[in-house]
Amino acid sequence: MQLKTFDSPADLDQYAAQLFAAALKENPESTLGLATGSTPIGIYEKMIMLYEKGEISFKSATTFNLDEYVGLSPDHEQSYARFMSRHLFSHIDLPAANAHLPKGTVTDLEAECAEYDRMLEERPVDIQLLGLGHNGHIGFNEPDDELQGGTHIVELEPETREANARFFDSIDEVPTRAITMGVGSILKAESILLVVKGADKAEIVKQALRGPITTECPASLLQTHKNVTVLVDREAGRLL
Numbered sequence: 001m002q003l004k005t006f007d008s009p010a011d012l013d014q015y016a017a018q019l020f021a022a023a024l025k026e027n028p029e030s031t032l033g034l035a036t037g038s039t040p041i042g043i044y045e046k047m048i049m050l051y052e053k054g055e056i057s058f059k060s061a062t063t064f065n066l067d068e069y070v071g072l073s074p075d076h077e078q079s080y081a082r083f084m085s086r087h088l089f090s091h092i093d094l095p096a097a098n099a100h101l102p103k104g105t106v107t108d109l110e111a112e113c114a115e116y117d118r119m120l121e122e123r124p125v126d127i128q129l130l131g132l133g134h135n136g137h138i139g140f141n142e143p144d145d146e147l148q149g150g151t152h153i154v155e156l157e158p159e160t161r162e163a164n165a166r167f168f169d170s171i172d173e174v175p176t177r178a179i180t181m182g183v184g185s186i187l188k189a190e191s192i193l194l195v196v197k198g199a200d201k202a203e204i205v206k207q208a209l210r211g212p213i214t215t216e217c218p219a220s221l222l223q224t225h226k227n228v229t230v231l232v233d234r235e236a237g238r239l240l
């Protein structure tokens with residue numbers, strides 16, 4: 001695991017965007033694993049800047065997002081599909097057909113999970129961006145006695161729903177379930193970029209990187225991957 005600490009969030013975002021840019025320059029047909037949440041927003045802004053400067057193109061790339069809420073259609077204001085469109089996709093030349101998110105409104109959710117895994121097998125992720133939940137979740141893989149490998153449906157923890165309620169009018173509107181790539185699918189990525197910002201994540205990032213490998217902290221399984229880069233700001237990294 002490689003750890004890099006940044007004084008400013010802007011420097012961290014620039015560094016992360018450059019890693020994605022490097023992947024695209026080396027292979028324009030790269031498969032990028034993407035995340036939502038507040039952590040990647042600045043990174044996407046920097047990617048857009050690189051695209052606008054003509055340094056990178058996404059026209060031959062493929063993307064897979066980690067997760068989507070069950071029950072929110074892609075045009076729902078708080079769906080992750082909409083988030084990605086707002087913060088990245090509508091600003092770059094990625095063909096719509098190449099951008100994949102699990103579909104949270106299909107009737108057969110199990111079939112959707114299987115189809116997502118099939119697509120991931122076909123186009124394995126070259127570089128996977130991850131944020132870190134306060135309870136150690138990655139994607140929506142919540143702490144549990146056991147974790148699932150492939151894409152699956154999860155019941156969201158109250159803590160996760162509360163954390164995400166800030167984007168909704170009230171907590172009652174936050175969906176109770178999500179579709180997420182499993183930890184097994186995440187670990188299949190060629191390289192992984194875990195990005196952690198803020199003092200409130202200092203303890204959990206320490207547990208994830210330095211604590212025991214346990215399903216009670218899903219991010220700790222990243223310790224088993226051969227090519228993980230962790231980017232933290234000073235506050236998040238203060239216990240490392």
Ligand code: F6R
Pocket residue numbers: 034035036037038039040066067130131132133134137138139140
């Ligand atoms: C988002 C995702 C989540 C977030 C995590 C951190 O697609 O999979 O695991 O990365 O909840 O969220 P933020 O960045 O909002 O603190």
